[in-house]
Amino acid sequence: MNTVELNKICKNYDEFVAVDHLSLVIQPGEVYGLLGPNGAGKTSTLRMMIGITVPDSGVVSMFGETFRRAHMQRLGYLPEERGLYKKMKVLDQLVFLGQLKGMSGDDATQKAEQWCERLGLKEWTDKKVEELSKGMQQKAQFIGAVVHDPQFVVMDEPFSGLDPSSAVVLKDAFLDLKKAGKTLLFSTHRMDTAERLCDSICLINHGRAVLEGDLGKIRAGYGKRNVQMKYEGDAKFLQDAKLVQSFNDYGNYVEVRLAAGADPQDLLRAATSCARLSKFELMEPSLEEIFIEAVGKANA
Amino acid sequence: MLRISLSNVWLVIKREYLERVRQRSFIVLTVLLPAIVGGAFFIPAKLSSMKSSKTQHLVVVTSDLKFGEIVRQQLLPSAKADDEKASADKDDKDVDDDDKSSNNYTIDVDSTPSEAERMALQNRVSSGDIDGYLWLSDDAVTARKVVYEGRESSGFLEKSWLSGQLDRAILLRELAQRGVSGDQADVLLKPVKLEMVRLKGGHETRANDKGMFFAILIMVMLLYMAVIFYGVSVMRAVLEEKNSRVMEVLLSSATSTELMAGKLVGVGAVGLTQIGIWITMAAVYALPALAASASAGEIHIAPLTLVAFALFFLLGYLLYSSVYAAVGAVITSEQEGQQLQFIILLPLILAVFMMGPVMRAPDSPVAMWTSMVPFFSPILMYVRIAIQPPPAWQIALSLLLLVATIAGILVLCARIYRIGILMYGKRPTLPEIMKWLKYANR
Numbered sequence: 001m002n003t004v005e006l007n008k009i010c011k012n013y014d015e016f017v018a019v020d021h022l023s024l025v026i027q028p029g030e031v032y033g034l035l036g037p038n039g040a041g042k043t044s045t046l047r048m049m050i051g052i053t054v055p056d057s058g059v060v061s062m063f064g065e066t067f068r069r070a071h072m073q074r075l076g077y078l079p080e081e082r083g084l085y086k087k088m089k090v091l092d093q094l095v096f097l098g099q100l101k102g103m104s105g106d107d108a109t110q111k112a113e114q115w116c117e118r119l120g121l122k123e124w125t126d127k128k129v130e131e132l133s134k135g136m137q138q139k140a141q142f143i144g145a146v147v148h149d150p151q152f153v154v155m156d157e158p159f160s161g162l163d164p165s166s167a168v169v170l171k172d173a174f175l176d177l178k179k180a181g182k183t184l185l186f187s188t189h190r191m192d193t194a195e196r197l198c199d200s201i202c203l204i205n206h207g208r209a210v211l212e213g214d215l216g217k218i219r220a221g222y223g224k225r226n227v228q229m230k231y232e233g234d235a236k237f238l239q240d241a242k243l244v245q246s247f248n249d250y251g252n253y254v255e256v257r258l259a260a261g262a263d264p265q266d267l268l269r270a271a272t273s274c275a276r277l278s279k280f281e282l283m284e285p286s287l288e289e290i291f292i293e294a295v296g297k298a299n300a
Numbered sequence: 301m302l303r304i305s306l307s308n309v310w311l312v313i314k315r316e317y318l319e320r321v322r323q324r325s326f327i328v329l330t331v332l333l334p335a336i337v338g339g340a341f342f343i344p345a346k347l348s349s350m351k352s353s354k355t356q357h358l359v360v361v362t363s364d365l366k367f368g369e370i371v372r373q374q375l376l377p378s379a380k381a382d383d384e385k386a387s388a389d390k391d392d393k394d395v396d397d398d399d400k401s402s403n404n405y406t407i408d409v410d411s412t413p414s415e416a417e418r419m420a421l422q423n424r425v426s427s428g429d430i431d432g433y434l435w436l437s438d439d440a441v442t443a444r445k446v447v448y449e450g451r452e453s454s455g456f457l458e459k460s461w462l463s464g465q466l467d468r469a470i471l472l473r474e475l476a477q478r479g480v481s482g483d484q485a486d487v488l489l490k491p492v493k494l495e496m497v498r499l500k501g502g503h504e505t506r507a508n509d510k511g512m513f514f515a516i517l518i519m520v521m522l523l524y525m526a527v528i529f530y531g532v533s534v535m536r537a538v539l540e541e542k543n544s545r546v547m548e549v550l551l552s553s554a555t556s557t558e559l560m561a562g563k564l565v566g567v568g569a570v571g572l573t574q575i576g577i578w579i580t581m582a583a584v585y586a587l588p589a590l591a592a593s594a595s596a597g598e599i600h601i602a603p604l605t606l607v608a609f610a611l612f613f614l615l616g617y618l619l620y621s622s623v624y625a626a627v628g629a630v631i632t633s634e635q636e637g638q639q640l641q642f643i644i645l646l647p648l649i650l651a652v653f654m655m656g657p658v659m660r661a662p663d664s665p666v667a668m669w670t671s672m673v674p675f676f677s678p679i680l681m682y683v684r685i686a687i688q689p690p691p692a693w694q695i696a697l698s699l700l701l702l703v704a705t706i707a708g709i710l711v712l713c714a715r716i717y718r719i720g721i722l723m724y725g726k727r728p729t730l731p732e733i734m735k736w737l738k739y740a741n742r
Contacts, residue, residue, distance in 0.1 A: 052551045053719075069555075077552035083545035088319060099311050100553035144549060 001064040003028045003152050003183040004049060009058030011044050011207075018044040020207035021058070026185060026200070031178055033198035033215075034187040035291070041207035042187040043080060046156055049185075050077055063151070073102045076145035080156040080187075082137050084129045090140050091116070091125035094147055101148035108147060115143040119169060135166035142170060146177065153177060155186040159193055171197070191287040203291055210294045219284045222293075226283040227256045227264060233275030243267045253279065257289075304561070308554040312562025313569070316537065320570045330574055334581050355404040357429075358450075359421060361413050362436040367473050368409035371436065374465040374472075375405050413437040425451055434466075441470060512686050515605055516659075519613060519682055520652060522575065526617050527648060530571030531624035535637050537567055538628030538717065547717075556718035560710055564621055571617070608685040608695075615702045616678025620644065622706055626713035647675035655683055662687045672698050674705040 004026040011019040019041045026032045034042050047053045049060055051067055060067040063074065084093055091112055098108030116125050119139045124132060132140065138161075146153055158174070159167050174197070178184055188194055194201055194215075201218070203211040211218055230253045238247050238256065243266055245259040258264060264282055271277055285293075320326055358375070362368045410417065413435070421433045432450025440446050446466060468489065475485045538560075541547050550559055623644050631637050654676065658667040662684045671680035671690075677698040684690050 047548075050552050052548060072553055075552070077549060079545060079548040081545045081548075083547065083549040085319070085541075085546055086544060087323070088315075096311065096315050097549065097553070100308060100550065141549075 001028065002026060002061070003063065004185070005059075005061040006045070006049065007059040007061070009045070009048055009055040009060060011041075011048060011053070011056050017207050019048065019055070022202075022204065022207065022209050024202045024209060024212050026183060028183050029178070029181050030183060030199040031174075031197055032183070032185045033194035033201040034185065034204065035189070035191065035194050035201055035287070036187075036204040036210075037189055040189075040204045042189075042204065043156055044207075045204070046077075046154055046185075046187060050075055050154055052077075073148070074150055075152045075154060076101075076148065076150035078141055078145040078153070078155040078158055080160070082134075082141055084137065084141060084144070086130040087128055089126055089128055090121065090132070093129060094140065094143055097144040098147040101150075103148050111147050111149070112143060115147060116140075119143065119173060134161060135163055138162055138166065139170065142173065146173075150182070152183045153185070155184070157188055158186050159188065159190070191291060195287045201287070203294060205295050211290065215287075218290065219287075222285045222290055224264075224282045224284055225258045226285050226289070227258065227267060228253055228279065228281045228283055229256065229271065229277060230254075230279035231271060231275040231277045236274060237267065237270040240270060243270060255283075304558055305554065308558045309562045309565075312554070312559055313566040316563055316566025317569050320533075320567065321573065326570070326574070330577055334578055338585070355406055356431040357406045357408075359408045359410050359424075359430055359433040360436060361410045361417065361421065361433055362441075363411055363413055363438060364473075365409060365411050366476075367436070367441075367469070368411065370472050370476075371434070371466065371469045372407040372409060374469045375407055375462075422449065425449060444470075512605075515609065515686050516655070516683055519609055519686075520655075520679060523613055523616050523678060524648065526571050526575060526613075527620040527645070529574075530567060530617070531621050531644065532637075532641070533570075534564060534567045534621045535624040535628035535631075536634065537563055538625050539631060539634065539637065542629070542717075543632075551718065555714070557711060557714040560622075560625060560714040560717060564618065564625055564710065568618060568621055572614075602686075604689060605686045608682050611699065612678040612682040612702075615699070615706065619674060619678070619702060619706050619709070620648065622709040622713065626709060626716060629713050629717035648679070651676040651679040654680060658683050659687060662690070668694065672701060674698075674702045677702055 002025050004024075006022055006024050008021045008023055009019055010017075010021055022041070022045060034045060036042050044053070048055045049062075049067075051060075051069070051072060062071045065071075088096075091109070094112035094116075095105060095108040098112060099105060103111070113122075113125065116122050119142070121136060121139055121143070124136060124140075129137060129140065138158075142155075142158070145155065158170060162170065174184065186197075198215050200214050201211070202209050235254075238244055238254070241259065243259055243262045245257045247254055247256045256267070258267065268277075268280055271280070360368050360371050360375075362371070408430075410421070410433070418435070421430070424430045425432060428451070431452075432448055435447040435449070448462065471489060472482075472485050475488065476482075480488065541550075541563075547559075627637055627640050627644065631640070651670075654670055657664075658670065658680050661667055667680070667684060668690070670676050671684055671694070673680075681690075681695065681698045685695065689695075
């Protein structure tokens with residue numbers, strides 16, 4: 001039973017096509033990344049998935065059934081922009097959100113306090129939200145999304161605008177949820193974040209799915225066509241168009257993209273003939289590269 | 301359509317209510333407003349009582365000493381007391397007269413209406429020796445054009461009282477000249493008091509103008525105040541939620557209709573609490589005074605009117621608040637809301653204008669139809685009930701229409717709300733709103 005299944009959902013705002021026949025499948029217990037540049041339709045997709053808006057066409061299924069109201073209680077949502085009452089005390093607010101998800105007042109209070117302690121908000125539960133720093137507000141928002149122990153947690157750009165230490169705390173909480181068997185979905189435009197955390201991804205661009213599925217398989221499908229190398233001496237081998245499609249000099253090392261059909265061994269030979277190598281490693285392409293290539297193909 | 305979860309509505313109501321009632325501004329306003337209003341009534345009253353408690357020294361100038369004495373009698377408090385005693389056994393005097401009794405006069409009669417005397421009197425007025433003089437020369441009395449010159453121009457009530465007493469004095473003199481004795485003159489001059497009795501279903505109902513008017517006035521004032529004060533806070537609450545993006549989180553737990561209904565009732569209850577506190581304060585303060593005054597016995601309001609008051613006030617308040625909520629869902633900033641406020645209030649103002657015609661003819665077709673219109677009925681149907689209860693089916697129909705309209709607006713603005721919050725930046729045009737309503741329908 002898939003946690004979520006989107007089947008050809010569409011959403012138009014006036015003339016603008018936000019989501020265009022998008023389909024994807026999220027398995028139970030996995031971390032799923034919804035990736036794409038700004039304005040690709042990530043937020044629109046998330047909103048339709050959890051019933052905030054309704055698709056113009058297509059079907060949203062959750063926990064193996066067509067989406068209905070009762071499913072809302074089993075999911076948690078962290079919106080991109082902070083959505084908390086500024087003048088309300090942190091704990092009151094979290095209890096209110098928990099109760100809206102069907103918890104009893106006592107239960108919600110207990111869980112909210114536990115979470116606050118865990119994320120370092122214990123001293124702040126009696127403060128108004130507006131008195132909190134941005135990072136703390138984001139933590140409070142996160143607790144609001146998970147206080148009712150949902151099966152499925154949806155987060156829109158959870159790491160944007162966070163200082164590194166808050167990001168780490170949040171990431172750890174995030175992974176704990178995964179260990180507890182929850183299904184997690186988050187959107188981001190940062191490919192490196194997705195690369196580190198996700199089991200599966202959906203890359204979208206202009207509202208369409210460009211790539212969808214298990215991250216490892218996707219990368220394997222693109223083959224090991226990148227070489228990271230360190231050298232001293234003449235770099236004329238980089239100019240050989242038969243071997244090298246493009247390269248990026250990062251100072252400490254150079255990342256080379258092999259030309260189509262080129263054998264990495266030929267590049268190694270060409271390099272040793274004119275320079276001293278201290279590193280030569282074949283690598284899977286980064287998500288960013290995959291994305292750029294996939295989008296390029298889709299647009300072509 | 302999604303079904304309404306009452307527990308969600310209740311949670312939203314509770315949150316709105318508690319958050320607002322706990323706010324410092326609520327407590328401050330609750331205490332401060334009665335203080336300001338009380339001050340506004342109390343201070344002028346205190347000031348005017350200070351002024352009128354002083355004895356005024358007047359000079360009545362007339363060549364006819366006997367007439368001068370009659371005028372003096374009419375202006376002196378003792379004369380008035382006699383006056384009232386004469387009429388008190390049958391009915392009570394007008395309140396205006398009671399007010400006057402706090403004025404004390406010392407009256408001198410001057411029998412030399414000459415230009416020189418006039419100059420001298422003017423000097424005495426300017427020097428503060430006397431407060432004023434009444435110029436009752438024979439010509440002036442014959443022409444019924446009398447001049448009062450005083451240091452302070454007298455107020456409206458004082459002027460009408462003075463002219464009334466002079467009328468009476470002149471009449472008394474004329475009657476005396478025709479050989480009518482003082483007692484006979486009192487009988488002749490006794491004013492008529494008209495009592496209205498309404499016959500309905502064989503029962504006699506004493507028309508109670510004071511009570512009725514009182515009841516209508518309070519309704520209109522309260523409704524106005526509640527709508528202006530709390531309608532805006534409903535609008536602001538919706539707007540704040542939209543701008544702070546809390547909506548998005550809430551919509552992942554509850555439907556927009558639940559949120560709207562909860563908000564409306566929650567903020568509404570805050571308004572009712574505040575008004576309730578004020579009414580209690582006013583009652584505690586004013587009841588002893590009312591009970592002591594003679595006219596209190598005349599103010600009794602029919603139970604039906606009280607029930608109608610509660611019902612129509614609540615529904616009217618809800619109706620107008622729901623319109624404010626809809627405006628809050630459409631606009632993007634409070635400034636925009638201010639421009640729209642007048643339009644929201646317009647039907648309420650119109651209803652107040654229509655009160656006159658409806659009160660004159662509560663059973664006319666115009667009164668019947670206008671009192672069915674939901675935006676008017678909280679005032680007009682209530683006015684009709686207070687004056688002369690219309691058939692039950694009419695009351696029921698107007699209530700039904702009112703409730704249906706509130707529900708309709710609620711559903712409508714829940715839709716605008718739901719779609720509107722997902723758009724930012726600019727206020728939508730009317731065609732755009734229509735389109736949203738269609739979207740939300742799907």
